[in-house]
Amino acid sequence: MWMKIARFRTGIRVAYGVVKGDEVIEIRGSIYTKFRMTDARYPLSEVRLMPPSEPMELWCPGLNFADHLEYAGTVLGVETPPIPQHPNPWRKGRNSLTGNNDPIIIPKDSTGEVHYEGEAVAVIGKDCRRISPAQAPRFILGYTCGNDVSERTWQGDDWTFWRAKGSDTFAPVGPWIETDIDAQNLDLMVRINGKQVQNCNTSDMLFTFPEIVSYISQHVTLRPGDMVFSGATGTTTAIRPGDVVEVEIPGIGILSNPVEAEFDINAP
Amino acid sequence: MWMKIARFRTGIRVAYGVVKGDEVIEIRGSIYTKFRMTDARYPLSEVRLMPPSEPMELWCPGLNFADHLEYAGTVLGVETPPIPQHPNPWRKGRNSLTGNNDPIIIPKDSTGEVHYEGEAVAVIGKDCRRISPAQAPRFILGYTCGNDVSERTWQGDDWTFWRAKGSDTFAPVGPWIETDIDAQNLDLMVRINGKQVQNCNTSDMLFTFPEIVSYISQHVTLRPGDMVFSGATGTTTAIRPGDVVEVEIPGIGILSNPVEAEFDINAP
Numbered sequence: 001m002w003m004k005i006a007r008f009r010t011g012i013r014v015a016y017g018v019v020k021g022d023e024v025i026e027i028r029g030s031i032y033t034k035f036r037m038t039d040a041r042y043p044l045s046e047v048r049l050m051p052p053s054e055p056m057e058l059w060c061p062g063l064n065f066a067d068h069l070e071y072a073g074t075v076l077g078v079e080t081p082p083i084p085q086h087p088n089p090w091r092k093g094r095n096s097l098t099g100n101n102d103p104i105i106i107p108k109d110s111t112g113e114v115h116y117e118g119e120a121v122a123v124i125g126k127d128c129r130r131i132s133p134a135q136a137p138r139f140i141l142g143y144t145c146g147n148d149v150s151e152r153t154w155q156g157d158d159w160t161f162w163r164a165k166g167s168d169t170f171a172p173v174g175p176w177i178e179t180d181i182d183a184q185n186l187d188l189m190v191r192i193n194g195k196q197v198q199n200c201n202t203s204d205m206l207f208t209f210p211e212i213v214s215y216i217s218q219h220v221t222l223r224p225g226d227m228v229f230s231g232a233t234g235t236t237t238a239i240r241p242g243d244v245v246e247v248e249i250p251g252i253g254i255l256s257n258p259v260e261a262e263f264d265i266n267a268p
Numbered sequence: 269m270w271m272k273i274a275r276f277r278t279g280i281r282v283a284y285g286v287v288k289g290d291e292v293i294e295i296r297g298s299i300y301t302k303f304r305m306t307d308a309r310y311p312l313s314e315v316r317l318m319p320p321s322e323p324m325e326l327w328c329p330g331l332n333f334a335d336h337l338e339y340a341g342t343v344l345g346v347e348t349p350p351i352p353q354h355p356n357p358w359r360k361g362r363n364s365l366t367g368n369n370d371p372i373i374i375p376k377d378s379t380g381e382v383h384y385e386g387e388a389v390a391v392i393g394k395d396c397r398r399i400s401p402a403q404a405p406r407f408i409l410g411y412t413c414g415n416d417v418s419e420r421t422w423q424g425d426d427w428t429f430w431r432a433k434g435s436d437t438f439a440p441v442g443p444w445i446e447t448d449i450d451a452q453n454l455d456l457m458v459r460i461n462g463k464q465v466q467n468c469n470t471s472d473m474l475f476t477f478p479e480i481v482s483y484i485s486q487h488v489t490l491r492p493g494d495m496v497f498s499g500a501t502g503t504t505t506a507i508r509p510g511d512v513v514e515v516e517i518p519g520i521g522i523l524s525n526p527v528e529a530e531f532d533i534n535a536p
Contacts, residue, residue, distance in 0.1 A: 056362050062427060088427040091359045091434070094324050095488050107487055129436070159330060159356040160428075163487035166359070168397070219375055219431040220363045 004253070005031050005142065006176035007054075008047040019044065019176055031177075032125055032141065032224040049100040052144055052177045053123050053225035058097065060148060060165075061212045062088030064205050064231025071235040077156050087207045087215045092148065092229070093166035100174035103260040104149055106241060107167055108267075113152040116239055117232035118190035118198050118247040121146035122209045123177050124226040128217045136210035139222070142179035143186070143209075145247040145255035146229050147172040150236075172245075173227060178252045183209050191246045192239060200233040272521070273299050273410065274444035275322075276315040287312065287444055299445075300393055300409065300492040317368040320412055320445045321391050321493035326365065328416060328433075329480045330356030332473050332499025339503040345424050355475050355483045360416065360497070361434030368442035371528040372417055374509060375435055376535075379421040384507055385500035386458035386466050386515040389414035390477045391445050392494040396485045404478035407490070410447035411454070411477075413515040413523035414497050415440040418504075440513075441495060446520045451477050459514045460507060468501040 004019035016031050017024040022044050029035030031053075063072055063084055073080040098104070106114050125141030148165060149172070155164035183202060190198035207215070212228055222228075239245055241261040248254045272287035284299050285292035290312050297303030299321075331340055331352055341348040366372070374382050393409030416433060417440070423432035451470060458466035475483070480496055490496075507513055509529040516522045 089430045090428040091361065091430065093359065093488060095491070109486070160358040162357045162359065162484075167487040168489050216430075218377070219435040220361060221436050223363070 002180040004176045004178055005052060007050040007052050008042070009050055010042055010047050014050060017042075049175050051097050051099045051173050052175070053227065055094060055097070055225045055227045056223045057220075058092040058094060058171055058227045058229070059089050059212075059216055060092055060229040061207060061231045062090060064207055064212075065200070065233040066204070066206065067234050068232050075152050075155050083206065087212045089212070089216050090161060092171055093162070095168055096149075096166050096171035098169045098172050098257070100172070100255055101257065102172065103169065103258050104147070104172060104239065104245065105169045105260050105262050107151070108262040108264040110151050111153040112240075113238055115150050115152055115236040116190055116192070116198070116245050116247075117148035117150055117236060118188055119146045119148055119232060120144075120183065120186050120188060120202050120230040120249055121173055122183065122213065122228040124213070124222045124224055124228070127221060127223055128213070129221040131214055131217050133208070133210040133214040136213040136217075140183075140209065140213065141224070142177040143181055143183050143249075143252060144173055144177050145175070145188075145249050145252055146227070147245065147247050147255065147257065148229055148232055172247075172255055172257045174255045175253045181251050186249050186251065189248045191248070192237075192243050197237060198234060202230055204233065205230055270448040272444045272446055273320060275318040275320050276310070277318055278310055278315050282318060285310075317443050319365050319367045319441050320443070321409075321495065323362060323365070323493045323495045324491045325488075326360040326362060326439055326495045326497070327357050327480075327484055328360055328497045329475060329499045330358060332475055332480075333468070333501040334472070334474065335502050336500050343420050343423050351474065355480045357480070357484050358429060360439050361430070363436055364417075364434050364439035366437045366440050366525070368440070368523055369525065370440065371437065371526050372415070372440060372507065372513065373437045373528050373530050375419070376530040376532040378419050380508075381420040381506055383418050383420055383504040384458055384460070384466070384513050384515075385416035385418055385504060386456055387414045387416055387500060388451065388454050388456060388470050388498040388517060389441055390451065390481065390496040392481070392490045392496070393492055395489060395491055396481070397489040399482055399485050401476070401478040401482040404481040404485075408451075408477065408481065409492070410445040411449055411451050411517075411520060412441055412445050413443070413456075413517050413520055414495070415513065415515050415523065415525065416497055416500055440515075440523055440525045442523045443521045449519050454517050454519065457516045459516070460505075460511050465505060466502060470498055472501065473498055
């Protein structure tokens with residue numbers, strides 16, 4: 001059934017709900033198994049949307065768009081990588097997870113080269129291990145918007161992506177999970193302060209979501225709520241304190257995040 | 269106060285407790301803030317020990333013993349790396365977490381080169397962000413034994429350690445957390461089927477636990493229960509189905525894990 005599932009805070013309480021129009025209807029039960037609607041409804045404007053699931057892990061597929069290969073080589077200081085023959089999964093930090101309208105915080109010791117990467121994100125619905133690509137769609141609950149925020153200097157200098165792509169607040173996701181959508185034909189746009197800076201379609205993914213999920217599941221048990229990013233396209237530019245970054249996937253919604261500088265107690 | 273904190277299953281219930289002699293005394297409250305003993309006591313022989321905390325993330329420091337550099341270069345197919353000037357943190361998978369006496373499962377498509385790496389493991393006690401090495405000990409609850417199980421062929425072939433060190437069951441930890449111990453002067457032995465195959469001391473760590481925790485905390489908020497491994501020493505050998513691997517740190521205890529082959533429905 002076509003449905004938008006949100007996780008939200010109202011007062012001090014966090015709940016799951018179903019979005020209808022400009023309201024969210026609180027549910028009882030589990031979004032992964034069975035739930036029912038309650039009588040509690042809240043205007044979306046009066047709740048704070050949270051990351052729409054509580055993942056144990058956030059996964060990215062490595063290079064997954066042909067038009068990102070040359071740029072990735074430049075960032076990493078290597079020649080343009082060949083088209084990969086399989087996904088190259090890596091773990092983004094759960095500490096970096098942040099919700100719609102929450103700030104992306106530029107670390108005070110960043111070189112300033114913190115870039116957006118607008119992506120589509122699959123949310124796992126059931127435990128899965130050693131499933132095939134054909135089986136994978138049954139294990140995916142739905143899709144949301146994500147931003148694989150990346151500090152390009154650290155990405156090139158460090159041995160791993162631990163801080164380049166794993167610093168606190170570097171994984172905005174939301175606003176909610178759309179459960180019934182053609183994930184391999186999604187338009188995706190990124191805007192900075194209303195100006196479009198990225199425009200792509202998930203039909204250009206080198207490996208589809210079912211292929212990535214299947215690949216990871218050969219050695220890792222994926223859990224309900226785990227998130228799998230699509231990978232990034234093209235070239236990107238820096239975001240700066242004061243900017244607002246939007247990742248829009250028509251049919252899902254808009255993930256919007258302000259950009260802030262980390263508070264620096266030693267700043268003049 | 270000197271104390272061994274365990275997490276254990278009795279029947280269908282999981283609880284935290286304090287180990288005294290050959291018993292575990294169940295506690296009420298939080299191991300990270302305040303707790304009290306209850307009247308419930310169980311013989312250790314009658315409970316199943318679980319990983320002693322519920323981490324959001326498992327961290328490893330990259331190369332952290334001088335005598336592991338040459339071997340690491342061989343595994344990765346590169347020249348012997350120079351002595352690192354700072355930790356190179358990477359995330360081990362939370363899916364790979366497993367407890368004392370639980371099996372390490374060799375994936376059916378492994379080349380057979382699955383190796384032990386006996387390590388000491390710090391368990392974080394409080395949220396920490398941008399703390400100094402001098403402050404770090406106050407944010408560490410205690411120490412346990414760990415095994416950074418590693419598939420050497422995948423470690424050399426893959427772009428990341430996602431499966432080489434992140435496959436299911438590749439992170440045994442336990443048996444419990446020792447809260448008061450000199451973490452930079454721990455003997456550590458690994459035995460396979462009773463035969464010693466690794467013998468080192470944490471005084472040889474290139475970066476101490478406080479230095480590693482401080483380094484990670486500059487960009488990542490560490491949470492109560494998060495685990496930080498010491499890094500591995502020397503050279504290692506393969507473990508095989510039927511083996512029992514023990515990591516012993518006198519003053520903490522012995523982490524023991526049987527090795528099993530993954531069930532293969534297609535095997536002859």
